[in-house]
Amino acid sequence: MKKAMHTIAVCALIGATAASSAISINDASANPVTPDKVKVVDGKIKTPLTNKPGNAADGKNWFANRKLGNCLACHVNQDMSSKPFHGEIGPAVNAVATRYSPAQLRAILVDAKSVFGDQTIMPGFYKVDPGQRVAKKFKGKTILSGQQVEDIIAYLLTLKK
Amino acid sequence: MKGTAKTKALSALFAVTMLSATSIFYMQVVKAGDSLKDDGLPSGISKVKVKPATDDGPLDEIISGWHFRSKETKNLQQDDFENPGYLWVEQGEELWATKDGSKGKSCKSCHDDPAKSMKGVGANMPKWDAKLKRPLTLEQRVNTCRTQGLGAKEWKWESREMLSMTAFIRNLSRGMPMNVQADGPMKPWVEKGKNIYYTRVGQLNMSCSNCHEDNYGKNIRADHLSQGQSNGFPTYRLKWQKIGSLHRRFKGCMKNIRATPYKPGSDEFVALEIYLSQRGKGLEIETPAVRN
Numbered sequence: 001m002k003k004a005m006h007t008i009a010v011c012a013l014i015g016a017t018a019a020s021s022a023i024s025i026n027d028a029s030a031n032p033v034t035p036d037k038v039k040v041v042d043g044k045i046k047t048p049l050t051n052k053p054g055n056a057a058d059g060k061n062w063f064a065n066r067k068l069g070n071c072l073a074c075h076v077n078q079d080m081s082s083k084p085f086h087g088e089i090g091p092a093v094n095a096v097a098t099r100y101s102p103a104q105l106r107a108i109l110v111d112a113k114s115v116f117g118d119q120t121i122m123p124g125f126y127k128v129d130p131g132q133r134v135a136k137k138f139k140g141k142t143i144l145s146g147q148q149v150e151d152i153i154a155y156l157l158t159l160k161k
Numbered sequence: 162m163k164g165t166a167k168t169k170a171l172s173a174l175f176a177v178t179m180l181s182a183t184s185i186f187y188m189q190v191v192k193a194g195d196s197l198k199d200d201g202l203p204s205g206i207s208k209v210k211v212k213p214a215t216d217d218g219p220l221d222e223i224i225s226g227w228h229f230r231s232k233e234t235k236n237l238q239q240d241d242f243e244n245p246g247y248l249w250v251e252q253g254e255e256l257w258a259t260k261d262g263s264k265g266k267s268c269k270s271c272h273d274d275p276a277k278s279m280k281g282v283g284a285n286m287p288k289w290d291a292k293l294k295r296p297l298t299l300e301q302r303v304n305t306c307r308t309q310g311l312g313a314k315e316w317k318w319e320s321r322e323m324l325s326m327t328a329f330i331r332n333l334s335r336g337m338p339m340n341v342q343a344d345g346p347m348k349p350w351v352e353k354g355k356n357i358y359y360t361r362v363g364q365l366n367m368s369c370s371n372c373h374e375d376n377y378g379k380n381i382r383a384d385h386l387s388q389g390q391s392n393g394f395p396t397y398r399l400k401w402q403k404i405g406s407l408h409r410r411f412k413g414c415m416k417n418i419r420a421t422p423y424k425p426g427s428d429e430f431v432a433l434e435i436y437l438s439q440r441g442k443g444l445e446i447e448t449p450a451v452r453n
Contacts, residue, residue: 066382070382072382073382074381084383085380085383086380086382087379087380087381087382088379088380088381089376089379089380089381121367121371121372121375121376123364123365123367124366127366129364130364130366131361131362131363131365131366131367131418131420132360132361132362132420133362133363133415133420133421134362134363134364134419134420134421135363135364135419135420136421138363138364138419141364143364143365
């Protein structure tokens with residue numbers, strides 16, 4: 001009936017409740033900069049978080065994945081126009097590479113507050129326990145791994161139009 | 162009717178097949194507005210968008226969550242004969258007159274005709290209890306009556322019985338403006354709730370206000386953000402395939418931002434409920450609302 005349709009279209013929230021926490025932030029070889037060591041200077045983080053260059057194709061996946069970046073929850077992205085349900089909370093990321101340098105994008109992703117101010121709704125994706133009462137299974141963990149952040153940056157840098 | 166009341170696990174399909182039966186009973190329970198307006202609610206609850214009665218609220222206008230839903234979902238709520246929430250309203254009516262507990266009484270023994278004794282009650286809860294020196298939500302009031310009045314066991318917060326009874330009682334205030342006391346002894350509770358509302362929590366580090374005050378009217382992925390008002394609860398959610406309490410909704414929103422939720426019935430959620438009733442003061446009760 002009608003209902004089945006509703007339920008499919010319905011329940012996309014920002015983080016899936018049943019998200020697995022398969023994110024490892026302790027992969028020392030690929031991920032030498034731990035969250036507490038990352039410093040934002042003038043809205044930039046110049047040094048990559050890992051030694052391995054970001055992979056844009058992976059980054060594209062993390063961008064859309066509801067349990068990882070879920071960036072699409074808040075941002076329209078023309079490059080993903082075949083995917084339904086782009087959020088309207090933040091600005092569209094179309095041509096974002098023409099507006100920001102890699103170092104700026106890194107700062108936005110790691111700690112959006114350090115760039116946009118404390119009031120922003122955009123989460124810090126490479127921060128440990130930013131809010132109070134963090135649920136047990138997410139305690140001590142970042143939303144994305146350092147490598148995933150680098151992958152998303154690589155992907156965003158492909159968005160030139 | 163008995164068959165319905167005995168139902169324990171309501172599967173999606175079952176709820177759907179029961180709809181037609183519910184509607185017939187419902188005709189005898191509450192007189193539904195028979196003329197539905199185009200995009201409005203049945204007669205008696207047409208005014209779902211009003212200005213706040215008090216001007217110390219943060220919102221310019223207060224808007225029922227109904228306005229943010231799809232046409233199909235709106236219609237499902239509009240039509241009392243299709244609204245699956247009435248299954249619980251009807252079960253609640255049956256429980257009203259069902260004797261329980263050591264004293265051999267039912268709600269009816271003390272309150273008689275619910276259409277008279279309970280009209281408006283749901284619009285004023287949570288309410289200060291002078292004896293207990295604390296506010297009681299509708300659920301807590303029902304349980305106080307059960308233990309003290311009936312000598313019966315408490316119902317669990319999210320049990321079929323509790324959801325049915327609270328849906329039934331709130332439905333008797335349908336169309337009446339939410340009007341919960343905020344001054345006097347209730348004041349510290351309003352403040353506590355407000356504090357929770359604006360505190361960022363969870364791994365996503367968000368507060369209720371980030372979504373329901375700063376961004377209502379916008380899409381967050383597939384969902385259209387409302388003001389997160391409480392006037393429709395208990396609410397039938399298509400996602401749940403059943404009716405659920407306001408505190409269950411709080412829990413869901415907190416889990417989504419990856420925070421540890423408070424417990425249903427906790428002082429924190431009671432305070433949050435009281436504060437929400439202030440934000441939505443003047444909105445009309447829609448119970449049972451239908452949401453996705």
